[in-house]
Amino acid sequence: MRVIAGTARSVPLHAPKGTDVRPTTDKIKETLFNMLQYDVPGAVFVDCFAGSGAIGIEALSRGAEKAVFVDHNRDAVACIEENLKRCHLEENAQILKMESAASLPSIRRAISDDLDTVYFMDPPYDKGLELTLIRMLTDNAMIRPGDLLVLETSLEEEGIRELPDFLKNCGLEITKDKRYKNQRHVFIRKVRPEA
Numbered sequence: 001m002r003v004i005a006g007t008a009r010s011v012p013l014h015a016p017k018g019t020d021v022r023p024t025t026d027k028i029k030e031t032l033f034n035m036l037q038y039d040v041p042g043a044v045f046v047d048c049f050a051g052s053g054a055i056g057i058e059a060l061s062r063g064a065e066k067a068v069f070v071d072h073n074r075d076a077v078a079c080i081e082e083n084l085k086r087c088h089l090e091e092n093a094q095i096l097k098m099e100s101a102a103s104l105p106s107i108r109r110a111i112s113d114d115l116d117t118v119y120f121m122d123p124p125y126d127k128g129l130e131l132t133l134i135r136m137l138t139d140n141a142m143i144r145p146g147d148l149l150v151l152e153t154s155l156e157e158e159g160i161r162e163l164p165d166f167l168k169n170c171g172l173e174i175t176k177d178k179r180y181k182n183q184r185h186v187f188i189r190k191v192r193p194e195a
Contacts, residue, residue, distance in 0.1 A: 004058060032055075150188070
């Protein structure tokens with residue numbers, strides 16, 4: 001696992017020990033950031049369920065103004081800190097050691113009214129954590145028209161069929177759905193009012 005492009009290109013990254021973290025492969029990460037190439041530079045990147053921090057670090061390396069890493073696991077937080085140091089990207093990073101749902105007030109303080117926000121979510125599969133967090137973000141008016149939410153999920157995720165209706169009820173819509181062999185990236189934006 002390594003940084004694919006940008007200021008920290010080719011720096012190897014570590015992953016926390018154990019089976020709780022599923023690092024995104026370099027190939028899938030490269031595809032993801034090719035799709036995000038116009039959204040990341042100058043944005044605030046919020047890496048929810050951050051694990052190793054590889055996604056948020058990739059965003060910083062590619063020009064994100066700031067990255068916020070959210071994870072409650074002690075080993076994951078230590079790994080994120082180590083990876084940020086290896087890449088010399090600590091200055092524009094903030095780590096929130098807490099459950100993602102509990103982190104909303106801290107995330108609100110970290111994002112900027114002047115910058116778009118990209119929220120990336122790769123939660124443990126089949127627990128419905130992403131739906132809870134999406135609902136909380138929309139209930140707290142934290143997703144604005146220029147913001148982007150990217151959800152990484154398994155192809156077999158329970159409840160994913162109901163996602164479009166759930167998002168519609170939150171004032172959101174799927175703008176892109178990229179499928180891989182075993183997983184997918186769902187790109188979500190706020191519904192723009194009709195003129």
